[in-house]
Amino acid sequence: MPSYFPLKLRKCADPADDFFACFEGKAMPNGDPEVARRALAQCQETLRAYKDCMQSFVGPSAPQA
Secondary structure, X not given: OOOOOOOOOHHHHHHHHHHHHHHHHHOOOOOOOOXXXXXXXXXXXXXXXXXXXXXXXXXXXXXXX
């Protein structure tokens, strides 16, 4: 996971909400020690959108103040 996780910037609220909802729904504790890893795999599309948005504001290519 990126170092900024679970940060949610207002400008990235929609992709962040989509990813967090997906992960929360898929990562319910069920006795499976791999549940979080499986949830990340199942939420790759929403995770990618979250990371793409966040990287534009907090990543190495983010505009400097």
